[in-house]
Amino acid sequence: MSLILTLNAGSSSIKVGLYAAADEPREEARGQVEALGPAARLEIETGGERTVTEIGPADHAAGLARLVAALAPLRAGRPIAAVGHRIVHGGPDIDGPRVLTPDLIDHLDTLSPLAPLHQPHNLSGVRAALAEFPDAVQVAAFDTAFHRGHPWVNDTFALPRRFYAAGVRRYGFHGLSYDYIAGRLATDHPDLAAGRVIVAHLGNGASLCALEAGRSVASTMGFSALDGMPMGTRVGQLDPGVVLYLMGQGMTAAEITRLLYSESGLKGLSGISHDMRVLLASDAPEAAEAVAYFTFRLAREIGGLAAALGGLDALVFTGGIGEHAAPVRAQALARLGFLGLALDPAANAANAPAIHAGPVPILVIPTDEERIIARAAARALLTSAPDQTK
Numbered sequence: 001m002s003l004i005l006t007l008n009a010g011s012s013s014i015k016v017g018l019y020a021a022a023d024e025p026r027e028e029a030r031g032q033v034e035a036l037g038p039a040a041r042l043e044i045e046t047g048g049e050r051t052v053t054e055i056g057p058a059d060h061a062a063g064l065a066r067l068v069a070a071l072a073p074l075r076a077g078r079p080i081a082a083v084g085h086r087i088v089h090g091g092p093d094i095d096g097p098r099v100l101t102p103d104l105i106d107h108l109d110t111l112s113p114l115a116p117l118h119q120p121h122n123l124s125g126v127r128a129a130l131a132e133f134p135d136a137v138q139v140a141a142f143d144t145a146f147h148r149g150h151p152w153v154n155d156t157f158a159l160p161r162r163f164y165a166a167g168v169r170r171y172g173f174h175g176l177s178y179d180y181i182a183g184r185l186a187t188d189h190p191d192l193a194a195g196r197v198i199v200a201h202l203g204n205g206a207s208l209c210a211l212e213a214g215r216s217v218a219s220t221m222g223f224s225a226l227d228g229m230p231m232g233t234r235v236g237q238l239d240p241g242v243v244l245y246l247m248g249q250g251m252t253a254a255e256i257t258r259l260l261y262s263e264s265g266l267k268g269l270s271g272i273s274h275d276m277r278v279l280l281a282s283d284a285p286e287a288a289e290a291v292a293y294f295t296f297r298l299a300r301e302i303g304g305l306a307a308a309l310g311g312l313d314a315l316v317f318t319g320g321i322g323e324h325a326a327p328v329r330a331q332a333l334a335r336l337g338f339l340g341l342a343l344d345p346a347a348n349a350a351n352a353p354a355i356h357a358g359p360v361p362i363l364v365i366p367t368d369e370e371r372i373i374a375r376a377a378a379r380a381l382l383t384s385a386p387d388q389t390k
């Protein structure tokens with residue numbers, strides 16, 4: 001029995017999964033190195049047991065090496081047949097998983113300026129995996145792919161048409177998460193899955209997706225992973241006139257990039273933290289204001305996507321904030337009774353799977369991006385080497 005390793009190299013963490021290769025991969029372990037930097041933490045979870053180790057300073061390369069070493073005993077000599085990678089940006093032409101070739105990796109490198117917090121780390125994960133597991137099939141699963149079927153009005157900006165042809169489009173991200181949620185709806189709530197559903201993926205990065213019969217028709221993120229919701233450190237929706245103004249004030253592209261990606265959002269507004277847990281626990285008025293801005297924008301985005309769908313049959317919350325932050329859900333939904341959205345306060349406080357008290361179901365579904373990556377790797381194994389999953 002061979003194994004699949006999944007890699008999700010993000011801006012501040014690396015997440016891995018270890019799966020027995022099968023049509024539906026069987027999870028054996030998952031792990032992450034969190035808080036990459038001066039005081040990183042290694043977590044491994046297997047067979048219901050979780051161990052946490054403070055590992056001190058670690059960058060992406062060191063973190064990945066620690067994860068691979070920690071998983072080695074669990075492999076028990078079994079080979080890694082495929083490594084599945086989360087790649088945030090695939091550009092206009094990629095609408096599903098791809099086996100990574102040197103040419104494709106070079107092409108994906110050119111998209112790094114569109115996702116500077118993610119794409120370079122995703123690709124260094126690919127290079128590290130190629131060196132560590134040279135015999136494994138390397139497979140990419142893309143955040144953008146799930147959204148490639150957007151109708152034109154939701155895929156374009158109102159720029160001269162040549163920019164659309166040149167790839168300046170509303171891509172949308174978090175597609176692995178939305179793919180997983182669409183799959184869970186199809187199995188657990190087939191009646192809702194056939195209808196109009198908004199999924200709010202609220203993590204360190206945050207976006208919302210409008211699903212019509214399980215397909216993405218609109219997303220709050222656009223060309224880059226900056227637009228839409230304010231995030232941990234990203235600005236979210238911003239009048240482009242502000243960027244022009246800042247340029248006129250003499251800020252360089254690099255300085256504006258750092259401002260919009262790393263110093264804004266919850267961190268910039270609160271001046272305290274990018275972390276929703278910290279803000280909800282704080283007594284500082286700036287923390288409350290940052291949360292209020294987040295929940296106000298969340299309500300606006302839900303309203304906007306409900307219009308894009310022409311109605312709403314269900315709302316789903318996922319991601320670290322979506323799954324756990326009851327006050328965030330409550331503040332946003334307090335504005336949305338007119339859509340038939342009403343919370344059951346006790347169910348909401350308990351992060352229950354169904355938290356509605358009104359006519360439109362409101363669900364909390366933990367996401368699993370790793371499983372979507374593992375499935376992509378398993379399918380690539382079946383086509384490239386049919387005996388590998390036996």
Ligand SMILES: Nc1ncnc2c1ncn2[C@@H]1O[C@H](COP(=O)(O)OP(=O)(O)O)[C@@H](O)[C@H]1O
Pocket residue numbers: 010013202203204205232274275276277278280319320321324325326
């Ligand atoms: N119990 C909780 N209450 C409020 N926020 C939480 C809770 N647990 C996690 N979060 C928030 O979720 C966010 C991280 O989400 P996650 O989906 O894990 O991030 P990533 O995008 O890095 O995968 C952080 O802002 C964190 O504070």
Ligand SMILES: CC(=O)OP(=O)(O)O
Pocket residue numbers: 010011088118143173174203204205206225
């Ligand atoms: C695309 C994106 O924002 O990803 P993440 O939530 O992992 O930062």
Ligand SMILES: [Mg+2]
Pocket residue numbers: 203204205
């Ligand atoms: Mg995330």
